[in-house]
Amino acid sequence: MKFARSLTITITILFTLILTVSCSKEQSSDVNSTVDINNETVKAALRAHIEFLADDLLRGRDTGTAEYEIAARYVVSNFKQFGLKPAGENGSWLQTVPFTKSTLDTSTVEMIVHTKDSSLDFDFPKQFMSGASAVSEADEVRGKLVFVGYGIVSEELKHDDYSGLNVKGKIVVYLGGKPASFPSEMGAHLASGSEKRRNAAEQGAIGIIAVHTPLSDKVRTYEKSIPNAGKPSMSWQMKEGGVFGNYSEIKGGAYISKEAGKILFSSAGHDLEQIFTEIEADKVPLGFDMDIEVSFKRQSSHENIVSSNVIAMLEGSDPILKNEYVVYSAHLDHIGDTAHGDEEDNINNGALDNASGVAVMLETARRFSQGEPPKRSILFVVVTGEEKGLLGSNYFAHYPTVPVESMVANINLDMPLILYPFADVIAFGAEHSTLAGFVERAAALQGIKLSPDPMPEQALFVRSDHYSFVKQGIPSIFLVPGWTSKDPEINGEEVFGQFFSKHYHQPSDDISLPINYDAGATFIQVNFDIGQEIANSKSRPQWNEGDFFGDKFKK
Ligand SMILES: [Zn+2]
Incomplete structure (x- = not known):
């Protein structure tokens, strides 16, 4: 979103992590069941993704760096394990974005x-x-x-x-x-x-x-x-x-x-x-x-620079509706290494901005790959250049690798603060389209609520990658855990405020933060259920009648 003392992990440990991820195929294929928060496999996989992506060796995944490309290949490697199809350029997993610096x-x-x-x-x-x-x-x-x-x-x-x-x-x-x-x-x-x-x-x-x-x-x-x-x-x-x-x-x-x-x-x-x-x-x-x-x-x-978006697809089961796509997006880039030379740690690891969002998307993709595919296809779009001004998503939205009118909805994941057992979710932009109903029903399955935007003055609806999709006329939401906590000892709003003042775009946004993997597993389930219902529903999501963004951008 436009707003470290990190563990150094040896290569051996990294390999162990990758193995942990690849071994988790054996979990339940009953994709409609509510998530078991003791589901150690999901939690371990989530942790493994975040630890890899937020490792010091990836030097903050800055757009245009080799370390960013390593992170992109990690994402590809996971999509391959899940049996997804490449949906980038020319049959590849990637879309190469050319930048001028x-x-x-x-x-x-x-x-x-x-x-x-x-x-x-x-x-x-x-x-x-x-x-x-x-x-x-x-x-x-x-x-x-x-x-x-x-x-x-x-x-x-x-x-x-x-x-x-x-x-x-x-x-x-x-x-x-x-x-x-x-x-x-x-x-x-x-x-x-x-x-x-x-x-x-x-x-x-x-x-x-x-x-x-x-x-x-x-x-x-x-x-x-x-x-x-x-x-x-x-x-x-x-x-x-x-x-x-x-x-x-x-x-x-x-x-x-x-x-x-x-x-x-x-x-x-x-x-x-x-x-x-x-x-x-x-x-x-x-x-x-x-x-x-x-x-x-x-x-x-x-200077000319290139950096990759990663795009994968799970093909839908309906012979007609499979030509339409529910699109998940998350940015993989972060702000890199802010070398001043005098600090102990200059690496902005971006554990929550946005390794957590990418990790949630990967585990959502795994869930989709385990059951019967839904009627519509699902597109997973991992983008670069978000921190430079929503650039990778904007490029994809201008040159999509599937027809723009075939994308029925976008669910964006950016900086989900999975730091406490949240009791609600926020979907920025939900009030603009029928997507609000999908979020409400998915949240209800976990016994939680959809809360209204608690900080409308920040206009977060125009500040992350879903905005690139909105401008192409696609109903979109930006989904994050809400501020209500199931734990009376934790105030979600305070956690949010502290993250913003202390760790946002700082080297301390790293793996030492108290990430709550149970909350992460719940968030994955809600995210999955939203996409699953959209993908199976008879008609595609619609902009609300007379909505400014719908009227302005609808194709
Ligand atoms: Zn950011």
């Missing part, structure tokens, strides 16, 4: 504000941050500024920040975020950087300045992003040529601090403080021409 030469990056009688050089990264260009080695652009409010355009909400403004050949200035009155998930989609960039490009802008606001502070302060300034970024290369999400007409841009924003606005005779007061009262600020110019300069270098 772009690095900004921070010594060359420049943002200058030009007024009638002065020019002001902004400081990188204290006052502004800028990313590398994904396509050109040297960029230079200068243009007049136009303030465009939040830079959002939505027919559904009858909201158009560009209304009455001409930004052709100019640089747009917009506030980060969105009006507070926008519904959370829909708003998160509309206010995403990619949507705002698309709007700017469609309106003919040549540059973008995004302004940090006091409201943005509540999510993440500007200062917190400074250590990441100038870090390389990745994008995937389109088969048609070019890099996805790149607009050649936009030649430069910056993300600026509140203080830099105030200087920028006052240079043009405007008061940003007053606009901040308006947005805090949830008034939508109106745009205007700013009578100043800004110039940007930067140099970028590029």
Whole structure:
């Protein structure tokens, strides 16, 4: 999800683990029975997968590394043992994703504000941050500024920040975020950087300045992003040529601090403080021409990188419905080795982000392979590049290895915190489609409930790989254990909060965390039962009538 003192395991132990996994075929083939939490085989297999994937030897499974590919081959090896079929490219298990890794030469990056009688050089990264260009080695652009409010355009909400403004050949200035009155998930989609960039490009802008606001502070302060300034970024290369999400007409841009924003606005005779007061009262600020110019300069270098998605299939039993697929997804990549040189442990093992999700998917796949296949086929999609911006799933969703309209639902597994005996599950996105009913019934089989999203303001529905499937019109959920605990001594919400503050994207997200394998086994069963019912049901899941995401993306 977009939000170690690890055990070093010798090769001998790794082999033992693989043997443990391969020996577990002998478990019950009665796939409809509720899981026996004493099912030592499932628990041992789950543990073995997580221990392997989170081992220091895999160095945090960063996209594009050899260690990531070893993890991918481990997944393939398991799918083969389960008797699944390869469903990648050209009859293989893999889909090779070509990436461009772009690095900004921070010594060359420049943002200058030009007024009638002065020019002001902004400081990188204290006052502004800028990313590398994904396509050109040297960029230079200068243009007049136009303030465009939040830079959002939505027919559904009858909201158009560009209304009455001409930004052709100019640089747009917009506030980060969105009006507070926008519904959370829909708003998160509309206010995403990619949507705002698309709007700017469609309106003919040549540059973008995004302004940090006091409201943005509540999510993440500007200062917190400074250590990441100038870090390389990745994008995937389109088969048609070019890099996805790149607009050649936009030649430069910056993300600026509140203080830099105030200087920028006052240079043009405007008061940003007053606009901040308006947005805090949830008034939508109106745009205007700013009578100043800004110039940007930067140099970028590029590297071609490849990394693999892994795709496997269990063929359905119905002669017609087997041409439709229930899709499980989980990201295998993590953030790698954050070498600063001075710490004892720099390896981000990602035991829970997302070795646990991949392990749950593998054991779900094993369960499917043990009984009668359901009517529809099941597709298991293990993706790369999630931590770089949902890239591997986006690539798969654009170039699926089965027809896009044949995918009836996506169930995504990302960072399931199997750390306590949970008494409920959360399915982000369930309220958008008929998938909610499937989750409710599967949970009920385990005597647990489906709980509503406990943190709608985080808009997690647009923050993991299922979102790539949503944008192709496929009803999707992102399934995690809920915050209710069967153990009165453990508060699920506290465990979640602690994980986020202490271990999320840290080397301590490793195998030393108190993973509860009984909870893991229950989670596997719920996950399996959801897919099993979808795969056997007469009609495929549907978006709810009038749902924003359904209406926007349904094919
Ligand atoms: Zn993550």
